[in-house]
Amino acid sequence: MNSILKVENIEKYYGNKENITKAIDDISFRIDEGEFVGIMGPSGSGKTTLLNCISTIDNVSSGKIIINDQDITKLKSKLLDKFRQDELGFIFQDFNLLDTLTCYENIALALTIKGENVHNIDKKIREIASILGIYDVLNKYPYQISGGQKQRVASARAIVKNPALILADEPTGALDSRSARMLLDRLENLNTELKATILMVTHDAFTASYSNRVLFIKDGRxxxxxxxxxxxxxxFFNRIMDVVTLLGGDDNNVF
Structure with missing residues (x-):
């Protein structure tokens, strides 16, 4: 199976010679096309730093990150911007939608920036809106819809451009339990029906139970x-909770 992501012996240091912090300590793993992988770990474990390096927000100190056969650690400014635009989709905890645009326009923006043919934009938006259950809010503004609907609009924006890898950072963190379940059901459908490759960072065992595989990070490893x-x-949730207990986590979520 084709590997979408290869993380090879990466390390990340912060600080100077007098005070160095190793946030990531020789981490290696791979994600194949169509996988839904969760990353868990206690606060300060390095999971957010790891996601930041994979998402090109931050740079590794050593090692390689290869996405869709491209070593992103070697890409410079403009090429990195284009790679991020074409190959990565982002789902953030705080949605990052533009309140001055309708939901339709927020989703369309991702395709417009990518340079998508204008004749294909409407079709792609309506297809993904139907899958995510947000067809009826496309003409509304973000401030007119619920948090769960906002997150599904944000998910549509990330997915509509068909990226090689979707990166989700605590996607249910700002949602109530009902909205979280609805979003996770939709992400699961995207993974199974559209074969979307998803990497999701979460502190929540219930959220992680929707993935096919979970990597646990502790002390940067x-x-x-x-x-x-x-x-x-x-x-799967019960097995995840067993590992969370070993990690010393404080996750009190129940199934």
């Missing part, structure tokens, strides 16, 4: 890995 296999989601 991979502590453990769980593969869902033939488990149902409740069984």
């Amino acid at each position: 991979i502590f453990n890995e769980l593969i869902k296999g033939n488990d149902n989601r409740k069984e």
